[in-house]
Amino acid sequence: MKVCAIGLRGIPNVMGGIESHCQQLYPRLVAQGAEVTVLARSPYVKDQPYEYQGVKVIPVWALQHKFLETFLHTFVAIFYARFFIHPDVIHLHAIGPALFTPLARLLGMKVVVTHHGADYDRQKWNAFAKGLLKLGETMAIKFANKILVVGKSLTERLQQQNPKQAHKIEFVPNGALADFDNNVSLNDLQATGLDIEAQNYIVTVGRFVPEKGFHDLVQAYLLTDIPQKLVIVGSTDHQDEYSRKLLSHASDRVIFAGRRDGEQLKALYKFAKLFVLPSYHEGLPIVALEAISANTPVLLSDIMPNLDIGLSPENYFSVGDLADLAKKLQLPIPRSSRDDILANFNWDEIAEQTSALMKAAATNRPIKTSTH
Numbered sequence: 001m002k003v004c005a006i007g008l009r010g011i012p013n014v015m016g017g018i019e020s021h022c023q024q025l026y027p028r029l030v031a032q033g034a035e036v037t038v039l040a041r042s043p044y045v046k047d048q049p050y051e052y053q054g055v056k057v058i059p060v061w062a063l064q065h066k067f068l069e070t071f072l073h074t075f076v077a078i079f080y081a082r083f084f085i086h087p088d089v090i091h092l093h094a095i096g097p098a099l100f101t102p103l104a105r106l107l108g109m110k111v112v113v114t115h116h117g118a119d120y121d122r123q124k125w126n127a128f129a130k131g132l133l134k135l136g137e138t139m140a141i142k143f144a145n146k147i148l149v150v151g152k153s154l155t156e157r158l159q160q161q162n163p164k165q166a167h168k169i170e171f172v173p174n175g176a177l178a179d180f181d182n183n184v185s186l187n188d189l190q191a192t193g194l195d196i197e198a199q200n201y202i203v204t205v206g207r208f209v210p211e212k213g214f215h216d217l218v219q220a221y222l223l224t225d226i227p228q229k230l231v232i233v234g235s236t237d238h239q240d241e242y243s244r245k246l247l248s249h250a251s252d253r254v255i256f257a258g259r260r261d262g263e264q265l266k267a268l269y270k271f272a273k274l275f276v277l278p279s280y281h282e283g284l285p286i287v288a289l290e291a292i293s294a295n296t297p298v299l300l301s302d303i304m305p306n307l308d309i310g311l312s313p314e315n316y317f318s319v320g321d322l323a324d325l326a327k328k329l330q331l332p333i334p335r336s337s338r339d340d341i342l343a344n345f346n347w348d349e350i351a352e353q354t355s356a357l358m359k360a361a362a363t364n365r366p367i368k369t370s371t372h
Contacts, residue, residue, distance in 0.1 A: 001359055002035045004081040006074055007093030010040030010059075012052050013261040015207060015234060018093050018116055020286045021150075021174055027053035028351035034358075037085055039077040041069065066238040067129060070096040075103070082107045088362040092140075095119055099136035101143040112361050113140040114172070115149040115158070117283030117305065122211045141165050145361035148172040148354065150284040153304045172354055174284045175347035176338075180293035181270045188267035194231065194257055198271035201229040201255075202329065203296075204278070205265070205287045208236040208243040213278030213301060213319070215242075218249045220278075220325035228273050233257045233265065269294035274333055280319055282306060292341045297333040299325075310344070311336050 003026075009016060011023040026036045036055045041062035049058045060080055062073035074097040081087055082104075090104050092113045104111045119125070120133040140147050141162050147169045149155040155171040162169065186198060202221070206212045214232055221230045235258055236243040250256050260268060269275065275291035275298045282305040289309070291298050300306040301319035314334055318324045 001033070001089065001355075001362060002085070002087045003029065003037070003089050003091055003358060004085045004087035005036065005038045005091045005093065006077045006081065007070070007091075007097035008038065008040070010045035010057060011038060011055065014044050015237075015259055017174070017283060017286045020290075021114075021116070022093070023052075024175060024177070024347045025351055025354060026055040028348060029355055029358075030054035032351065032355050034355065037081075037087070039080060039085075041073050064237075066240070070094075071099065071132075074100050078104050078107065078109075082109060089145075089358045091358070092144075095133050095136035095140060097136070098140035098144070099132060101136075101139045105143050110361050111144045112146045112148065112358055113144040115140065115147055115154065115283075117151060117281065118154065119281075121281050122209070141169070144168070145364070146170065146357050148357060150174050151282075151305045152308045154283075170353075170357060172350060172357070173345050174286045174289060175350045176289040176293045176341050176345045177347060178293070178342050180290060181266050181295065184263055184266045184270050184294075186267075186271070188263040189271050192257065192260065192264050192268065194255055195252075196229055196231060196255065199273045200227065201231045201272055202226075202274045202276055203231045203233060203268050203272040203291075204276050205233040205269075205290075206277075206279075207234055208246055210242055211279060211281040213280055214246055216320060216322060216325060217276055217278045218246070218254060220322045221254070221329060222249075223322065223326040224329055226330055229253050229255055231255045231257050231268065231272070233260050233268055235259050266294065269296055272296050274299060274329070276325075276329070277301065277306065278317075278319070278325065279303060279306070284308060289341065289345055292336050292338055295335060295338055297335045299328055299333050309341070 008018045008022050029036050038057045039060045040057050042059040043064040045059050060077050090109045090111045092098050094116045098113045101111050120130040150173050152171050159166040159169050269291050275296045277288050277300045279301050302316040303319050317328045
């Protein structure tokens with residue numbers, strides 16, 4: 001089976017939940033015998049085609065623009081796939097790229113869309129952009145051969161709202177890794193060059209966009225006098241007023257660590273006293289699953305995609321409630337059961353389920369896979 005992936009910036013080690021999803025999924029599909037090509041966005045990857053664990057990555061032109069980038073790249077990449085890759089299945093990621101599902105079908109290609117979350121709820125979009133994203137979701141449901149949804153609650157909602165297409169909407173979550181923090185040591189934490197010590201900092205990870213809620217975390221943290229420092233890992237793709245205002249809070253206590261990957265990122269998870277995710281919007285947060293994989297206590301906002309992970313009430317706070325977040329930052333937060341999370345969000349099983357659904361889409365066979 002030949003799969004062509006469109007909708008992600010690129011792999012490996014490109015910041016973003018979709019990118020992390022693909023970095024785990026596609027090498028596993030290759031190991032199962034698939035031929036996978038990622039059509040990456042040129043600003044985020046090497047200039048020339050390359051391979052990552054058997055996955056072919058081809059840079060395709062993209063304008064680096066906050067609003068136009070996704071749509072322009074997807075349009076170009078679909079034609080590239082049709083005339084140069086000739087895939088059995090186009091794998092579109094997110095509902096922005098899914099807007100072009102009818103185009104891919106008109107060009108004679110089978111399409112699987114992975115729905116990574118209700119992007120039209122994101123604070124950064126204006127009414128026009130939200131309308132386009134909602135239309136992208138509609139195009140996916142109407143024209144895709146299969147729709148894979150990373151959130152359980154969102155899957156159920158889409159099935160209820162679209163009963164005629166419910167048979168092709170499947171819950172396929174993001175995953176966690178049993179060996180995530182193997183071979184990670186204090187030396188890796190020291191290699192970050194940050195002025196922090198093990199168990200004496202709180203960490204969060206993500207892009208600097210309003211829906212991640214980092215502004216809430218900083219404000220709530222500053223309401224406390226806890227001794228732990230706050231470490232914010234990540235950056236922004238496009239400098240704007242929000243990111244500049246967020247970065248203005250940098251101090252000895254509030255540390256902006258920039259983008260990190262590999263062993264340094266794993267060490268920042270592993271040796272933190274607490275991981276916090278104050279998001280207003282998620283699909284199914286890979287960063288939370290990574291923190292749990294590193295056996296670090298987590299504190300998440302109580303939005304539905306975070307609740308879908310199924311942690312104890314003590315691991316959640318009321319989204320946007322600075323007082324509740326500040327209170328929880330000062331309390332001992334229990335570790336979640338890593339074994340339970342690994343059982344429910346297993347990348348190897350997710351890859352097998354995805355492969356089966358892609359084969360069904362390529363051959364028009366009906367299939368119903370088990371859900372977690």
